[in-house]
Amino acid sequence: MLRRSLTLLLVVSLLLSALSFASARPEADSVILLIGDGMGFNHIELTRLALGGNPLAMQRLPYSGLVATHSADSPVTDSAAAATALAAGVKTNNGMLAVSPGGQRLETILERCLEKGKAAGLVTNDALWGATPAAFAVHLGSRGEYAEIARQLAESKVQVMLGCGADEMKPKAAGGARKDDLDLVKALQGRGYDVVTTREEMRKAARPQLVGLFGDEAPSVAEMTEAALARLEQSKRGFFLMVEECGSDGGGHGSDPLRVVRAVRSLDKTVQVAVDHARRRGRTLVLVTADHETGGLLIDAPARAPLLTRATASAREIVKQFSDNRANVAVVLKERAGVDDLTPAELEKIQKASNPTEAVLAVLSARAGVRWTGQGHHTGVPVRVFAFGPGAERFTGTLDNTQLSGLIAETLGLGTFPKP
Numbered sequence: 001m002l003r004r005s006l007t008l009l010l011v012v013s014l015l016l017s018a019l020s021f022a023s024a025r026p027e028a029d030s031v032i033l034l035i036g037d038g039m040g041f042n043h044i045e046l047t048r049l050a051l052g053g054n055p056l057a058m059q060r061l062p063y064s065g066l067v068a069t070h071s072a073d074s075p076v077t078d079s080a081a082a083a084t085a086l087a088a089g090v091k092t093n094n095g096m097l098a099v100s101p102g103g104q105r106l107e108t109i110l111e112r113c114l115e116k117g118k119a120a121g122l123v124t125n126d127a128l129w130g131a132t133p134a135a136f137a138v139h140l141g142s143r144g145e146y147a148e149i150a151r152q153l154a155e156s157k158v159q160v161m162l163g164c165g166a167d168e169m170k171p172k173a174a175g176g177a178r179k180d181d182l183d184l185v186k187a188l189q190g191r192g193y194d195v196v197t198t199r200e201e202m203r204k205a206a207r208p209q210l211v212g213l214f215g216d217e218a219p220s221v222a223e224m225t226e227a228a229l230a231r232l233e234q235s236k237r238g239f240f241l242m243v244e245e246c247g248s249d250g251g252g253h254g255s256d257p258l259r260v261v262r263a264v265r266s267l268d269k270t271v272q273v274a275v276d277h278a279r280r281r282g283r284t285l286v287l288v289t290a291d292h293e294t295g296g297l298l299i300d301a302p303a304r305a306p307l308l309t310r311a312t313a314s315a316r317e318i319v320k321q322f323s324d325n326r327a328n329v330a331v332v333l334k335e336r337a338g339v340d341d342l343t344p345a346e347l348e349k350i351q352k353a354s355n356p357t358e359a360v361l362a363v364l365s366a367r368a369g370v371r372w373t374g375q376g377h378h379t380g381v382p383v384r385v386f387a388f389g390p391g392a393e394r395f396t397g398t399l400d401n402t403q404l405s406g407l408i409a410e411t412l413g414l415g416t417f418p419k420p
């Protein structure tokens with residue numbers, strides 16, 4: 001009898017420990033965090049409407065919530081404070097990168113992942129020393145110190161870093177912009193990185209560690225993301241990948257609906273790449289969000305948005321084709337912007353404008369039923385978060401941007417984040 005109950009006890013305790021082991025196994029081991037810089041609610045809606053009205057890939061993800069974006073010192077955040085909140089789970093002042101308002105270094109979720117043996121990657125179509133990628137791996141009181149940001153990135157343990165521009169990685173003598181003699185490209189190569197500058201070079205690169213400093217022949221954000229994932233998925237303990245599409249911010253600052261639609265479409269293609277990868281691989285959480293809204297974009301006439309997909313060139317490229325006396329404005333707008341019924345008032349507005357690009361964008365915005373209320377600045381409205389994969393249900397309701405990294409840490413079993 002005693003022996004039997006002892007055996008039973010043993011079986012029960014074995015079962016219990018097996019159960020507790022199972023529940024201790026994190027739901028996911030990897031995360032792909034996609035950030036549309038400046039991508040407000042209406043940037044997403046405008047793109048959906050422009051493309052015919054079907055939900056975008058990001059809008060088809062099973063869970064979504066709202067994210068408040070204010071910074072420590074302003075109701076309207078900049079990209080540095082917002083990325084710090086997303087990366088480190090702490091509000092800081094505008095302009096600061098992963099340091100507290102008092103200047104204390106803040107651990108980032110990317111750094112926690114590296115510490116736990118995961119791989120990490122940063123992808124952007126902005127410069128790598130732009131505030132959004134920088135706040136995940138750099139600690140600095142000012143986002144404008146590009147040379148120092150580039151130095152910290154080059155010395156980081158991030159395995160894949162893909163972005164645009166090379167200036168801050170090379171000294172003046174080697175064709176760069178650095179005032180010191182540091183050649184960070186050489187240093188990275190010395191540490192085993194492939195350093196590439198074109199889409200073709202990226203395609204041929206074979207090493208697990210990759211830095212992209214792209215110029216005119218930059219790959220798309222989706223292509224960069226594919227290259228990053230091909231490397232990061234080799235990691236046995238999973239990975240953290242941050243991807244930024246910066247065009248929705250640029251579009252918002254420039255009151256440029258063409259650029260907004262192009263950028264959100266580009267990010268959405270990348271969302272599809274991330275979700276396909278996560279489905280194949282499993283154990284991967286995919287998040288799509290923004291750092292803030294830019295431009296105060298309003299949609300007055302949803303039915304008119306498809307006009308924005310008729311343009312075959314950017315506003316700047318369209319204006320470049322104007323003759324000196326702008327006599328050909330109507331012809332160029334017909335050929336390149338799909339507008340074949342320019343009114344005399346619109347024509348005059350563009351012909352007489354001191355800034356013809358702004359005038360073209362104002363005409364196109366009005367025709368597409370789009371209004372800009374932010375005077376080219378960021379606004380303080382909340383942004384969206386969309387989630388897919390294990391743990392995705394955590395990213396619902398009304399959240400603050402400081403909560404996302406803690407919820408990621410919970411899903412990946414990385415302990416309390418940020419540290420109390």
Ligand SMILES: [Zn+2]
Nearest residue numbers: 038249294378
């Ligand atoms: Zn901005």
